[in-house]
Every structure is written in C-alpha cells, then in structure tokens.
Amino acid sequence: xxxxxxxxPGMFVQEKEAVTLDCTYDTSDPSYGLFWYKQPSSxxxxxxxxxxxxxxxxxxxxxxxxxxxxxxxSANLVISASQLGDSAMYFCAMREVNRDDKIIxxxxxxxxxxx
Amino acid sequence: xxxxxxxxxxxxxxxGEKVFLECVQDMDHENMFWYxxxxxxxxxxxxxxxxxxxxxxxxIPEGYSxxxxxxxxxxxxxxxxxxxxxxxxxxxxxxxxxxxxxxxFGPGTRLTVL
Numbered sequence: 001x002x003x004x005x006x007x008x009p010g011m012f013v014q015e016k017e018a019v020t021l022d023c024t025y026d027t028s029d030p031s032y033g034l035f036w037y038k039q040p041s042s043x044x045x046x047x048x049x050x051x052x053x054x055x056x057x058x059x060x061x062x063x064x065x066x067x068x069x070x071x072x073x074s075a076n077l078v079i080s081a082s083q084l085g086d087s088a089m090y091f092c093a094m095r096e097v098n099r100d101d102k103i104i105x106x107x108x109x110x111x112x113x114x115x
Numbered sequence: 116x117x118x119x120x121x122x123x124x125x126x127x128x129x130x131g132e133k134v135f136l137e138c139v140q141d142m143d144h145e146n147m148f149w150y151x152x153x154x155x156x157x158x159x160x161x162x163x164x165x166x167x168x169x170x171x172x173x174x175i176p177e178g179y180s181x182x183x184x185x186x187x188x189x190x191x192x193x194x195x196x197x198x199x200x201x202x203x204x205x206x207x208x209x210x211x212x213x214x215x216x217x218x219x220f221g222p223g224t225r226l227t228v229l
Contacts, residue, residue, distance in 0.1 A: 035217060045220035103218055107157035
C-alpha cells in the first residue's frame with residue numbers, strides 16, 4: 001500500500017492565484033515528519049517546508065504553508081499568490097521515526113503556473 | 116552553504132558497461148542515500164548508508180551496489196548497465212537521527228544506457 005499519495009499528477013493555475021497541492025499519508029507510527037520538496041526543470045530537489053506530527057500549529061515558510069489535518073492524515077501544501085517560478089514538480093514525503101532516517105516520497109504533482 | 120555534488124549531470128553508457136556514479140557532501144553528514152527518479156513513479160530508494168563502510172538496501176537494490184569508504188563520499192555502482200537503468204539518479208545526505216532531518220539533494224545525474 002502506498003504510504004504517500006498525491007492524487008494530482010498535474011495542475012494548471014493562473015498566476016497570482018493560491019494553489020493547494022494534495023497529500024495524504026499512511027502510518028501507524030505516532031512520531032513522524034512530513035516534508036514538501038520542489039523540483040524545478042533543472043532537476044535539483046529543494047526543501048520547502050516541514051511539519052512534525054506533534055506540532056500544534058501548521059507550518060509556514062513565506063508563501064508556503066502546510067495544511068496539516070492529523071485525523072485525516074492529510075498534509076496539503078498551500079502556495080499563496082503563485083508566481084511563474086513556482087512551475088515545478090512538487091513531492092510530498094514522510095519520515096517515520098521507527099523507520100530510522102528513510103524518507104518515503106509520493107509520486108509528485110507537476111504544477112504549471114499560467115501567465 | 117550546504118552542498119551535495121554529483122560527478123556528472125549527464126551520462127551515456129552502453130549496455131553491459133560498469134558505471135560509477137559519485138556523490139560527495141561537504142556537511143559532515145552521517146547519512147547518505149541514492150534514489151532513482153522515473154516519471155510517474157516518484158523517487159525510489161536504491162541504497163543508503165548510515166556510516167562509513169555501512170550500507171543498507173532500499174526498495175529497489177537489484178542491479179546496483181554501493182561503496183562508502185569515506186564519510187563524505189557515497190558511490191553507486193551499476194555492475195553491468197542495462198537499458199532499464201536509464202533514469203535520473205539523485206544522491207542525498209542528512210545529518211543523523213531525529214524526525215526533522217531534511218535530506219539535502221545533489222543536482223542529479225541523468226543516465227542513459229544504450
């Protein structure tokens with residue numbers, strides 16, 4: 001069974017609009033961390049934001065925020081005021097404490113920002 | 116500035132060749148990882164290492180081996196390259212235990228096996 005599910009293979013969004021990228025996860029470990037990475041066409045993976053399972057508040061980093069709904073096992077990435085440079089592949093990922101330091105990645109969502 | 120470098124951005128090899136992909140990190144990280152990335156499949160873990168001379172199989176180790184003789188260097192080896200190993204290969208490193216230990220990635224090597 002997939003541990004990280006990203007249901008949107010691709011999305012098209014108008015510049016300056018907000019966009020939500022979906023991510024659901026599956027774990028029985030009470031302690032885990034959730035990550036979002038961005039991969040532009042150049043190929044490098046860029047860390048965006050992190051949410052710990054015990055964090056009380058949703059993580060925010062500039063225009064990025066993570067909508068963490070623990071009971072639903074959901075960790076959606078929200079990008080406010082999208083820009084053309086946000087066009088990229090986005091990966092949701094999870095680390096479970098009891099699985100040591102391995103990170104499991106979703107299959108990704110390709111985001112296209114339209115001018 | 117943290118840095119993970121990979122020896123080549125693009126590589127073309129022939130079937131049956133032995134291929135070495137090198138990864139070096141300058142952050143004194145204990146953990147290093149090799150992934151392959153294919154369209155529609157995301158990143159899949161091939162091998163990882165928690166320390167020098169240690170290695171652990173990931174989810175898809177078949178056809179690959181690794182070497183970690185020094186802390187900063189983690190090599191991925193394709194003993195006899197095959198066309199189904201054409202892919203993007205990404206190396207990553209992280210500092211150690213704890214949940215919030217992001218992985219830092221190299222720029223990737225796009226390998227084509229003809």
